Amino acid sequence: MSAPVAVVPGQPVAIAADVHWVGALDPDLRQFDIILRTANGTSYNAYAVRGSAGVAVIDTVKAEFAADFFARLWACCRPDEIRAIVLNHLEPDHTGALPELLLAAPQARVYLSAAALKMLKGIVKDGVDESRLVVVDEDTRVDLGGRSLRFLYTPYLHWPDTQCTWVEEDGLLFSGDVFGCHFCDARLFNDRVGDFRFSFDYYYQHIMRPFREHVLSALDQIEPLPIRLVAPAHGPVLRDAPLSYVRRYRQLATPQLANEAGEREKTLLVFYISAYGNTARMAQAVRDGAEGVDGVRVSLYDLAGGDAAPFVDLIEEADGLVFGSPTINGDAVKPVWELLSSLTLVKVKGKFGAAFGSYGWSGEAVGLIEDRLRGLKLRVPRPGVKVKLIPTDEELAACTTLGRELAEHLVGRAAPRHIDFTAPGALVA
Amino acid sequence: MPKAQVTFEDIGVTVTVPAGTRLIEVSEKVGAGLTYGCREGECGTCMMKIVSGSEHLAAPSVLEDQVLKDIYAGASNRLACQAQVLGGHVVVRPG
Numbered sequence A: 001m002s003a004p005v006a007v008v009p010g011q012p013v014a015i016a017a018d019v020h021w022v023g024a025l026d027p028d029l030r031q032f033d034i035i036l037r038t039a040n041g042t043s044y045n046a047y048a049v050r051g052s053a054g055v056a057v058i059d060t061v062k063a064e065f066a067a068d069f070f071a072r073l074w075a076c077c078r079p080d081e082i083r084a085i086v087l088n089h090l091e092p093d094h095t096g097a098l099p100e101l102l103l104a105a106p107q108a109r110v111y112l113s114a115a116a117l118k119m120l121k122g123i124v125k126d127g128v129d130e131s132r133l134v135v136v137d138e139d140t141r142v143d144l145g146g147r148s149l150r151f152l153y154t155p156y157l158h159w160p161d162t163q164c165t166w167v168e169e170d171g172l173l174f175s176g177d178v179f180g181c182h183f184c185d186a187r188l189f190n191d192r193v194g195d196f197r198f199s200f201d202y203y204y205q206h207i208m209r210p211f212r213e214h215v216l217s218a219l220d221q222i223e224p225l226p227i228r229l230v231a232p233a234h235g236p237v238l239r240d241a242p243l244s245y246v247r248r249y250r251q252l253a254t255p256q257l258a259n260e261a262g263e264r265e266k267t268l269l270v271f272y273i274s275a276y277g278n279t280a281r282m283a284q285a286v287r288d289g290a291e292g293v294d295g296v297r298v299s300l301y302d303l304a305g306g307d308a309a310p311f312v313d314l315i316e317e318a319d320g321l322v323f324g325s326p327t328i329n330g331d332a333v334k335p336v337w338e339l340l341s342s343l344t345l346v347k348v349k350g351k352f353g354a355a356f357g358s359y360g361w362s363g364e365a366v367g368l369i370e371d372r373l374r375g376l377k378l379r380v381p382r383p384g385v386k387v388k389l390i391p392t393d394e395e396l397a398a399c400t401t402l403g404r405e406l407a408e409h410l411v412g413r414a415a416p417r418h419i420d421f422t423a424p425g426a427l428v429a
Numbered sequence B: 001m002p003k004a005q006v007t008f009e010d011i012g013v014t015v016t017v018p019a020g021t022r023l024i025e026v027s028e029k030v031g032a033g034l035t036y037g038c039r040e041g042e043c044g045t046c047m048m049k050i051v052s053g054s055e056h057l058a059a060p061s062v063l064e065d066q067v068l069k070d071i072y073a074g075a076s077n078r079l080a081c082q083a084q085v086l087g088g089h090v091v092v093r094p095g
């Protein structure tokens, strides 16, 4: 005997009194947003909330699933009953049916964040009559009669526009992508579906982790709420022990590795890779230079001996990063790029960075790494050190200086510098 | 040539530049922590704080004013991709 199936074609699913799931199941999906994989497909969760004065529709579904969505929606309300359309997030997986919904319910007003307003034109290409749009803030309250909608300002989870919708009277949190996961299961409720724990964590790690600080500030708002049910935009509806998922987010957003260095110590990580030992000797010199600076703890890692993932955890907590690579075929080498391309998973903006490396005749690696560090929004205050083939004592001393100066930046003791860009051609260079 | 000075406080670097230079033209060259998205005054990514010398910057355009308002910027904030230094000495930092 199989467990009861909640989701059947054409039927909405009640998740609370007069509140229905009107989403769609996409069991065959295996890749999402290019960057995620899913072993279980996904669901696009949309909801209809009824009060005595009308209905609010919270989010829609991906365009291909519009028919499923409307079949469920029209089974629980008439178009003219819809007073409010709430957009918690404009990504196409939640706004695919919006243009049609706007036409079907022309009297409905659209509630969205200030950031969403700026993106809406890009999503609904025919535009939306401005008189229908309501930009919400913490004081906005949409009265549906007997129950009302409030909005939490939770930007960057994981787009600038994201917000959560809160129904105080029933303790319902419509959280958008937050607390969601790509896990399609027709049993719908977290106490009925298969084990989705890894999908939940995986979704956090790939979608929310780069915005850890925004997650923490959202949790500060969410944790005090008397939540009875969390209705996310993907995956199971969390009705059993919903707060355990809120707590899990708090755990996930707390640094994975306790920092060995104390509060007052800054951490500098030196990563290198080396075929003949030249870049390796430069790495030692960079480390030696940095270690001479009080208050900085330096660590040295050979990228040939490790996978990117654990280094990403270290980098998330570090204050400064230095990368050393030889130039091979006109480029830095793949393990360096693998690590650098993994850094979109964590926040590195504002950390200090530098590069160094040995080369034979063209020496592109250092400049390319520096460009990438700047692209990742690091501060790169010191030009990197490039050495032709085997480093001399003087060249190793330049590496030591680079390490020392970067470490001085970390502790705020860098000597001020002056650069004159008014020399002819200086700005063009 | 009329000149101006800009200090990027977060990295302790002061530059001398021709008057009329936009900060975006130098901040990346020296490795300051100002970051850019659209580079055209629309996204607000490059918001910076003027620590001193704001009177030496060209007045913000209507577009810049609107974006600063949209991102709830304070009175001492400007967009680094837009702000043009006209002379004197301006001190800036990210944020």
Ligand SMILES: Cc1cc2nc3c(=O)[nH]c(=O)nc-3n(C[C@H](O)[C@H](O)[C@H](O)COP(=O)(O)O)c2cc1C
Pocket (backbone or CB within 6 Å): A033, A158
């Ligand atoms: C996970 C994710 C992250 C995104 N991050 C950014 C971003 O940082 N900056 C940006 O301008 N757009 C970002 N976008 C928006 C996409 O660039 C936008 O949706 C685009 O239209 C997708 O193009 P495509 O249809 O070719 O995939 C992001 C989209 C997704 C799905």
Ligand code: FES
Pocket (backbone or CB within 6 Å): B035, B036, B037, B038, B039, B040, B041, B042, B043, B044, B045, B046, B047, B079, B080, B081, B082
């Ligand atoms: S970079 Fe987008 S506003 Fe300056």
Ligand SMILES: [Fe+2]
Pocket (backbone or CB within 6 Å): A089, A091, A158, A177
């Ligand atoms: Fe999303």
Ligand SMILES: [Fe+2]
Pocket (backbone or CB within 6 Å): A091, A093, A094, A177, A233, A234
């Ligand atoms: Fe989504």
